[in-house]
Amino acid sequence: MNEERKPAEEYVVIRHRPGYRFRRTAILLVFTIVAAVAGYATGLAQGGFRFSSVEASNEVLEDELSALRDNYTKARQQVINLERGRAIDEQALNQARTSIVELETRIASLKSDLTFYKNIMAPSETSKGLQVDSFTLAPDRQTGGFDFKLVLTQVGNNKSYIAGLVAVNVIGRRDEEKEVIALRDLSGEIEDLGVKFRFRYFQDVEGTLALPEGFEPLEVQVVAQAEGKKSSQAERTFDWDDLTEN
Known part of the structure; x- marks a missing residue:
């Protein structure tokens, strides 16, 4: 093999x-x-x-x-x-x-x-003689009261002076009862119930007023009374809210 x-x-x-x-x-x-x-x-x-x-x-x-x-x-x-x-x-x-x-x-x-x-x-025929021209109020921040200014005018015949007294009252409510307070009781500048005036064309009455506590004023009423030969009366009422709205 x-x-x-x-x-x-x-x-x-x-x-x-x-x-x-x-x-x-x-x-x-x-x-x-x-x-x-x-x-x-x-x-x-x-x-x-x-x-x-x-x-x-x-x-x-x-x-x-x-x-x-x-x-x-x-x-x-x-x-x-x-x-x-x-x-x-x-x-x-x-x-x-x-x-x-x-x-x-x-x-x-x-x-x-x-x-x-x-x-x-x-003037117009309907407005002659003694007139209550305006009454204004402005807040007094220092005293908390108001400064007021009243303007009286003699319209038309201004050749001679006109003299007399003007009274200012504040009408309102206290304790739900109507009350009228004279400006003399609200302002230290006013001593008598009526303020004397004498002018030919116009006269301003200015001062401050303070309202008593709890008294709510509604209106201011002004009544001016001229004496002597030009004896006449002028009256005007102002709404308190209208006076203080500004």
């Missing part, structure tokens, strides 16, 4: 070179270092040009920034000037408005005075 012949095993013979791997590694390392140095030198050269370019760009940017700062400063100054101008304009406008209001108030006052004098000098 023939046995199957096995192929002979092959062997590769490698020449043994002591230090070969070390030299090869060293050569590769040297080439790597040389390549790195060359690349660094090239990059440095190119980088120098880039740096110069960046430096130039930086100068341009600095110039632009400086110009922008100047423009910003100018613009801000313009805004400040406009704001100041607007403030001045607003102040002038407010002053003008105040002056207009004062003028309108003065005109209204003059018109009222003109009407007042016209009524005295050129």
Whole structure:
């Protein structure tokens, strides 16, 4: 019986070179270092040009920034000037408005005075002689009372004086009962029941009054009595709410 012949095993013979791997590694390392140095030198050269370019760009940017700062400063100054101008304009406008209001108030006052004098000098046929022209009240914050002003006029014939007495009463309620209080009992400036008057055109009677506690005023009654040749009487009643609504 023939046995199957096995192929002979092959062997590769490698020449043994002591230090070969070390030299090869060293050569590769040297080439790597040389390549790195060359690349660094090239990059440095190119980088120098880039740096110069960046430096130039930086100068341009600095110039632009400086110009922008100047423009910003100018613009801000313009805004400040406009704001100041607007403030001045607003102040002038407010002053003008105040002056207009004062003028309108003065005109209204003059018109009222003109009407007042016209009524005295050129009255209608139904209103001549002694007249109770007006009675006004204004709150007095210091005393808590009221400042009053009564105006008497002589309408029509003003060639001679008219004289007499005028009485003022405040009509109201206290404890659900009607009560009439003379001005003398409400005002320190009035001493008598009747206030004397003597004038040709008009006369004012002014003072302050204070209401007693618990008294509810409803009306103010004014009665003027002229004496002598021009003897006559004028009477007028004013609603308290109308006098104090303002």
